[in-house]
Amino acid sequence: MAALGNALLAVGVLTAALTATALDRRTAALLGATGGTVGSFLAWLLAPQAWTGSWLLPWIAAAAGTVAVVAGWAAARAYTGLTRPPREHEDDTTSITTLPG
Structure with missing residues (x-):
């Protein structure tokens, strides 16, 4: 239970x-809680005896999970195709007019 x-x-x-330390506090709280929980859970799944026997491993796992989730979030935000709707191209066919012969 102590672990x-x-x-x-x-x-x-x-x-x-x-x-x-974040500018967007709600997003930081969500990313921190999610990353820490997932990292700690994955460490527990991979090495349950080491996870329960060490006081440092849950901290390392939570930090690694948080860093991974924040990096994934930053990569997703950097790719503009994921966060912005596709732009419609302007139809420039009306700009060309033909003069009658």
């Missing part, structure tokens, strides 16, 4: 640190 408390504390502290 779960340690993992929850790690997620909470990392989320609070990310939220305190």
Whole structure:
């Protein structure tokens, strides 16, 4: 039970640190909580004995998960095709007029 408390504390502290330093606090809270939880959960799935036996592993896993989620979010935001709707091309066929012969 102490390992779960340690993992929850790690997620909470990392989320609070990310939220305190971010400009968009709601997004930072969502990314921090999601990344920390997913990172800690994956570490527990991969090495449950090491995760429960170490006080440092949940912190490292939560930090790595948070960094991965923030990097993914930044990559998605940098790609404009994901965040902006497609632009309609202007029809320039009316700009050419023919004069009667």
